Amino acid sequence: MRARVQAAAKLLGYVPHAGARSLSMARTHAIGVILPDLHGEFFSEIVRGMDREATARGYHLLLSNMHADAALATVAMRSMRGRVDGLVVMAPQLDAAGLDEALPGVIPAILINSLREAARPAMRVDNRAGIAAVVGHLVASGRRRLVHIAGPTGNVDGDERRESFLETVAASVPDARPVVLPGTFREESGEAAVATLAERGLLAPGAIDGIVAANDMMALGALTALRAAGVAVPGGIAVTGFDDIPLARYLGLTTVRVDLVEMGARAVTRLVERLEGGVADDRTEGIVPELVIRTTTESPA
Amino acid sequence: MRARVQAAAKLLGYVPHAGARSLSMARTHAIGVILPDLHGEFFSEIVRGMDREATARGYHLLLSNMHADAALATVAMRSMRGRVDGLVVMAPQLDAAGLDEALPGVIPAILINSLREAARPAMRVDNRAGIAAVVGHLVASGRRRLVHIAGPTGNVDGDERRESFLETVAASVPDARPVVLPGTFREESGEAAVATLAERGLLAPGAIDGIVAANDMMALGALTALRAAGVAVPGGIAVTGFDDIPLARYLGLTTVRVDLVEMGARAVTRLVERLEGGVADDRTEGIVPELVIRTTTESPA
DNA sequence: CTGTTAGCGCTTTCAT
DNA sequence: ATGAAAGCGCTAACAG
Numbered sequence: 001m002r003a004r005v006q007a008a009a010k011l012l013g014y015v016p017h018a019g020a021r022s023l024s025m026a027r028t029h030a031i032g033v034i035l036p037d038l039h040g041e042f043f044s045e046i047v048r049g050m051d052r053e054a055t056a057r058g059y060h061l062l063l064s065n066m067h068a069d070a071a072l073a074t075v076a077m078r079s080m081r082g083r084v085d086g087l088v089v090m091a092p093q094l095d096a097a098g099l100d101e102a103l104p105g106v107i108p109a110i111l112i113n114s115l116r117e118a119a120r121p122a123m124r125v126d127n128r129a130g131i132a133a134v135v136g137h138l139v140a141s142g143r144r145r146l147v148h149i150a151g152p153t154g155n156v157d158g159d160e161r162r163e164s165f166l167e168t169v170a171a172s173v174p175d176a177r178p179v180v181l182p183g184t185f186r187e188e189s190g191e192a193a194v195a196t197l198a199e200r201g202l203l204a205p206g207a208i209d210g211i212v213a214a215n216d217m218m219a220l221g222a223l224t225a226l227r228a229a230g231v232a233v234p235g236g237i238a239v240t241g242f243d244d245i246p247l248a249r250y251l252g253l254t255t256v257r258v259d260l261v262e263m264g265a266r267a268v269t270r271l272v273e274r275l276e277g278g279v280a281d282d283r284t285e286g287i288v289p290e291l292v293i294r295t296t297t298e299s300p301a
Numbered sequence: 302m303r304a305r306v307q308a309a310a311k312l313l314g315y316v317p318h319a320g321a322r323s324l325s326m327a328r329t330h331a332i333g334v335i336l337p338d339l340h341g342e343f344f345s346e347i348v349r350g351m352d353r354e355a356t357a358r359g360y361h362l363l364l365s366n367m368h369a370d371a372a373l374a375t376v377a378m379r380s381m382r383g384r385v386d387g388l389v390v391m392a393p394q395l396d397a398a399g400l401d402e403a404l405p406g407v408i409p410a411i412l413i414n415s416l417r418e419a420a421r422p423a424m425r426v427d428n429r430a431g432i433a434a435v436v437g438h439l440v441a442s443g444r445r446r447l448v449h450i451a452g453p454t455g456n457v458d459g460d461e462r463r464e465s466f467l468e469t470v471a472a473s474v475p476d477a478r479p480v481v482l483p484g485t486f487r488e489e490s491g492e493a494a495v496a497t498l499a500e501r502g503l504l505a506p507g508a509i510d511g512i513v514a515a516n517d518m519m520a521l522g523a524l525t526a527l528r529a530a531g532v533a534v535p536g537g538i539a540v541t542g543f544d545d546i547p548l549a550r551y552l553g554l555t556t557v558r559v560d561l562v563e564m565g566a567r568a569v570t571r572l573v574e575r576l577e578g579g580v581a582d583d584r585t586e587g588i589v590p591e592l593v594i595r596t597t598t599e600s601p602a
Numbered sequence: 603c604t605g606t607t608a609g610c611g612c613t614t615t616c617a618t
Numbered sequence: 619a620t621g622a623a624a625g626c627g628c629t630a631a632c633a634g
Binding site for chain 2: 061
Binding site: 001020023024025082 | 603609611612
C-alpha cells in the first residue's frame, strides 16, 4: 500500500516541496553566505571551501552579496531568515555597531574577519603575524626602504595590515621612513600606487627597495606597473602580497599564505556543528598565515 | 495603529520569515544553480556572472554541486523544488536521457553546455568554432604536427572539442597524423599528457610543434611540464587553451575567449525573464568564442 | 497499520 | 478602516 502510493508518486512525477517541509520542520538545511563581493580569486576560494564542506554535510549554500552600506547589509541578512539555518558572514568593512545592528539575533552566525568577534563564533586571519613575516623577510634580505600599498580604510584587514606594517618597520629598521599608499584591494589600485611612486620620484634607483602590498591582487597590479616602468623585480624593488591566491604561485609572488579554502570549510563545519549539536562555541579561531617565499623577493645579488 | 505594530516589531526584533512567505506566495526569489564542481576559475567566473545578475534583479543564488552520477544529479535537482523559482543547470557530462530524467518537469530551467537543448532554453558555447580558430591560427603560423589534450569522454564540451580538432586538422593539414591524449580538464592532466609525450619520444625536437588543450587549466599544466622538461614554448612547441580564464592573460596563453561572466549573467537574465514575464523562450543561444593570441603561439622565427 | 488533524508563518480573501 | 479565516505543502501527533 505504501508501495502503491510510491508508484502513484512516480507516475505523477511528484517531487516533495522542500519549502513546505522546511516550514514544518523549522529546518532548511541551507546556510546563508554573506560576502562583500565575489571579485577575484580571494572570495572564490573561500566559497569553494564552504561549498565543499556544505555539500559533504548535506547543506546548500545561499549566496548574498553585501554592499558596503550597513543598512543594505541589514536588509540582506534579514532576508535570510526562514531560508537558512545559519549564516557565515564576512563583513570586514562594517564597524562593530553596524554589525550588531545588521545581524538578526535569532539566527546563528559565524563571522569571518569581522569586528565584534568576542561575543560570537568567529574566524580571524592573524594579519599582524603575516605582515611581520613578510617585513621580517624583506629586512633580512637587506631591504630597508619599504612602501606599503594599503587596503581600504575602515576594512578590518586593511587597517590591521597597515598598522602592523608601520609597527614592524619602526621596530626593525632604525630611522626608517616607511611610505604608505592608499589602495582598494583591487588590482588597479596596485598599478595606481606605482604610478604615484613614479610621480614622487620614488622609482629612481635606490629610492625604495621593497613594496609590501596588503593583498595579492594589488601586488600583481604593482608588478605589472613596475615592469611596464622598466623597474627590475626583484633586482631593484622586491614585491610581496598577502593571501596566496592561486595566481600568486604562477607568477612567483612572495606572499603570506592563508588557507582560504580551509578557512571557508572550517567556518561551515563550526556552524553546522553548532546547528546540529547545539554546542555554542563562541571562540574566535585564529588562522595563522605562513610565509611563502618566491621569486619577487630574491636577493638583488 | 499600523505605526504601533511597526514599533512593536522593531522593539521585539521581529524579522519576517522568508520561508513562510515563499510558501504562501509560491515565490522564493531564489535561483538554483547546479554545477559539476567549483574547481578552478572556470566555474568561479560563471557563478560570478550569475551572482551579479541575480543580485541586480533581487534574486538569491542557491548552489548545489552535481556529482557525475545521474541518480545523484536527480536527487540534487529534486531537492530544489520549493526552494527556488528556477534552475540554471550545467551538466556537460550527463547524456540526454539522464538529463531528462533528472530535471523535475515542474520547475523552469535553463541549460548551459548540456545536451537536449532543443526542447528547452539553453546556452551553448560554439566549441567547433573555437577549436577551428585555434587550429587555423596554429596552421597559419606554420605548425603542422599537432597534439590534442582532450577533455573527459562523455563530457559534451570535451567530446565536441576533440571531434572538431580531428576534423579541422584533417581538413587543413594533408597527411596529418594528429595525436589525441586523454585528459580531465584539470591542471594535472595537462602535466600528465606531457609526460606521456615524453615517454613516446614526441618531445624530441621537431617531433611535434603544437599542443591544443581542450581547456586552459590543462594548457597551463602542459606549459609547466614543458618548461620543466626543457622544451621551449613557443620556440619548440606552441600551446593553446580554451576558455580564457583570468590566469591565461597573466601567463600569456593563447586561447579562445568565452565570456564566462557574461554567459552566467545571461543565463540568469533569461531565466528571470521567463519567471516574471511568463514568456517561454526555448531557444538555444550560442556563445561564439573569440581567438585571443598571446605569447605561447608566437612564431618560432 | 491507515486516516484525520493541527500547525509551521505568512498572504489573501472575505466579513464586519 | 480593523479583524477573522482559509490555505500554501509539508510533518507530527493523534485517533480509529
